[in-house]
Amino acid sequence: MKIDKNRYDRQIRVPQIGLAGQEKLANSRVLIVGCGALGTYAAEQLTRAGVGHLFLIDPDIVEKSNLQRQALFTTADVEFSHFKVFAAREALLAINPEVTITARNESFEHTLFDDFGKLDLVLDCTDNFLARELINEFCLHHDLPFVFASAAGTSGQVMALKPRFGPCLSCIFPDLIELERNCETIGVVTSLIPLISGIEVSLALQILVTPSAVDWETMHIVENWPLNFAQFSIKKQKSCPCCSRDFSVSTDRNLRLERSCGGVYQSTLTHFNFEKFEQFCQMKQWNLKSNSLVLLVKFEHYEITIFRKGRILFYHFEEENVAQKIFEQIINL
Numbered sequence: 001m002k003i004d005k006n007r008y009d010r011q012i013r014v015p016q017i018g019l020a021g022q023e024k025l026a027n028s029r030v031l032i033v034g035c036g037a038l039g040t041y042a043a044e045q046l047t048r049a050g051v052g053h054l055f056l057i058d059p060d061i062v063e064k065s066n067l068q069r070q071a072l073f074t075t076a077d078v079e080f081s082h083f084k085v086f087a088a089r090e091a092l093l094a095i096n097p098e099v100t101i102t103a104r105n106e107s108f109e110h111t112l113f114d115d116f117g118k119l120d121l122v123l124d125c126t127d128n129f130l131a132r133e134l135i136n137e138f139c140l141h142h143d144l145p146f147v148f149a150s151a152a153g154t155s156g157q158v159m160a161l162k163p164r165f166g167p168c169l170s171c172i173f174p175d176l177i178e179l180e181r182n183c184e185t186i187g188v189v190t191s192l193i194p195l196i197s198g199i200e201v202s203l204a205l206q207i208l209v210t211p212s213a214v215d216w217e218t219m220h221i222v223e224n225w226p227l228n229f230a231q232f233s234i235k236k237q238k239s240c241p242c243c244s245r246d247f248s249v250s251t252d253r254n255l256r257l258e259r260s261c262g263g264v265y266q267s268t269l270t271h272f273n274f275e276k277f278e279q280f281c282q283m284k285q286w287n288l289k290s291n292s293l294v295l296l297v298k299f300e301h302y303e304i305t306i307f308r309k310g311r312i313l314f315y316h317f318e319e320e321n322v323a324q325k326i327f328e329q330i331i332n333l
Contacts (some may be wrong), residue, residue, distance in 0.1 A: 002026075002058060002098070003019075003023060003026050004098060004177065005019075007050070007096075007098075008022050008049075008050050010154040011049065011050070014211070015270070016209070017205075017209055021209040021210075022050060024209050025049060025050050025052065025205070025207055025209065025244075026050055026051075026052045027049050027052055028051050028052055028053070028120045028121070029052065029053040029116070029118060029120050029121075030046060030051055030053070030054055030055070030068050030075050030119070030120060030121045030122070030123060030204065030208075031055045031057070031116060031119050031121070031122045031123070032046075032054060032055065032056050032057065032122075032123045032125055033057050033058075033122065033123065033124055033125060033126055033131065033135055034057070034058055034124070034125035034126040034127065034131070035057070035058035035060075035085050035088050035125070036054050036058065036060075036066065036070055036084070036127060036185050037066075037069045037070045037123065037125075037127075037151065037193045037197075038125040038149050038150075038151060038193060038197045038200065039056070039058065039123070040070045040071040040072045040073070040084075040088055040123035041070075041071045041098070041193055041197035041198075042102070042125055042149075042197045042200055042201050042204070043056060043072070043088060043092060043096065044071050044072060044091075044092065045197065045198070045201040046201060046204065047092045047095050047096045047099050047101075048095060048096060049067070049201070049205060050096070050098070050099070051099065051203055051208070052099065052100060053099070053100040053101075053102070054092070054099060054100070054101050054102070055102045055104070055116055055119075056085040056088055056089065056102070056103045056104065057085065057104050057106065057107075057108055057111055058083075058084045058085050058100065058105065059083075059105055059106050059107045059110075060083070060084050060098065060243035061081045061082060061084065061131075062077040062078050062081070062082050062083075062084055062087055063078060064078050064163045066078075066084075068190055069099070069188055069190050069193050070193075072087065072088045072091040072092065073087055073088070073091075074087075077289050082222070083103075083105040084105075084304070085103035085104060085105050086105065088101075088102050088103070089101040089103040090316075094269055105133075106145055108131050108134055108135065108138075109134055109305055109313070109315075112138065112291075112293060112305075113289055113294075113296065118138075118277070119142070120143055120144075120207075120208060121144070121145055121146065121147070121204055121207055121208060122135060122138070122139055122145070122146035122147075123146065123147050123200060123204060124146055124147060124149060125149060125197075125200075125208050126303075128148075128260075129196055129260075130264055130266070130313075130321075131177055132169055133150065133169070133170075135169075135309070136161075136163065136168050136170060136242060137293075137307055137309070137311060139161070139163055140163040140168055140242065140243075140295070141292075141293045141309075142165065142293075143164050143285065145161065145162040145211070146161050146205050147159070147200050147204055147207070148161055148169060148172075148277050149161050149196055149197065149199070149200040150196075151188055151192050151193055151196045151260065152186050152187075152188055153186050153187065153192075154172060154188075154189050154192060154197070154223060154225040155192070155221070155222060155223045155224070156192055156221075156222045156224075157196075157219060157220065157221055157222075158196060158199045158200050158203065158219075158220045158222070159172070159203075159218065159219045159220065160197055160203040160206075160207060160215065160216055160218075161216065161290070162214075162216050163242075163243070165216055166216035166217050166236055167216070167217065167234050167235060167236045167240075167241055168236075168240065168242050169241045169242075170240050170241065170242035170243070171234065171236055171237040171242075171243065172219065172233075172234055174237075174240070179268040180298050186190065189224065191224060191227060192222075192224050193226055195222060196222060197222060199220055201221070206284065217233055217234055217235060218231050218232070218234070219231065219232045219233075219234055231304070236329045241268070242309075255329050257314065257320070257323055257324055259320065263316070263317070263318070264313055264314065264315055265313070265314040265317060265320065265323045265324075265327075266311065266312060266313045267311075267312055267327065267333065268310045268311055268312070269296070269297055269306075269310045269311075269312055270310065272306070272310065272331055274289045274290075274308070276293070276333040277295070277306070277330065278290075279333055280329075280330070280333055284299065285299075286298065286299040292308070293308060294306065294307050294308065295308070301316050302314070302315065302316050302317060303315040303316060304326070312327070312330070314326070314327070
């Protein structure tokens with residue numbers, strides 16, 4: 001990406017960035033998971049800042065309730081039921097046509113087989129802990145930094161994470177399944193979103209320009225009604241199952257699936273024979289795809305995702321007993 005010095009003049013004048021930093025941004029590739037409130041604000045800031053290539057992932061269409069808190073979208077996007085990622089891409093390219101925007105209208109779990117090429121950073125702009133858990137697994141597997149951000153009600157949290165170096169998301173939130181099971185829609189005040197996304201993008205720019213100076217062990221907490229800022233130091237946890245893969249469960253045969261928001265069932269396997277599972281899928285005539293990170297199985301309208309490090313997810317199972325029966329067949333292979 002060729003740098004238009006006039007466009008980025010005020011940013012180049014900042015000593016921490018300069019021309020060299022602007023060139024780093026121009027050559028950066030950032031994956032933004034979630035194109036809602038945080039995602040649209042973050043994407044706009046990174047586009048204006050001159051990040052060379054943005055990947056936008058979100059399966060949803062624009063709804064009227066989005067307009068209160070999400071940038072880039074208009075009433076026309078609602079009326080024509082535009083997908084968020086495509087509406088955002090059009091708006092972003094109007095802001096800065098020098099940036100490359102790749103939009104994919106699908107859930108993050110469906111992009112795990114996609115080839116993004118070399119990524120420099122992932123931004124977690126999702127609104128649920130199941131997706132965040134997948135991002136954590138993805139970044140740990142590919143040794144990628146990511147920025148966690150959340151906003152609800154009048155408060156938000158932001159933290160830069162490099163799972164192989166410092167704490168991962170499971171070190172911070174040990175029971176992600178429980179957090180997801182207890183989730184609810186509680187709303188968010190409009191002014192909180194640009195505040196949290198601004199901090200998220202600030203950390204993103206630091207990671208892209210001066211990664212050696214990034215603090216990977218500090219959680220930033222923001223309360224904006226009344227206004228208050230706090231920071232907490234968080235260390236990598238030796239007992240973290242995601243980092244250590246010591247799952248503290250002696251056998252898989254007594255495991256049951258846990259239900260998350262959105263009707264997704266999940267669990268963690270301590271032992272898994274991938275070769276036998278592939279044979280099992282062939283016998284059942286199930287469609288199987290795999291790579292170094294994950295296996296994806298599709299049959300009828302069901303989907304099963306199995307991470308090679310143990311996490312298993314069941315999608316589109318309306319009845320728990322159906323998912324549990326298949327799960328028991330899998331763990332008894």
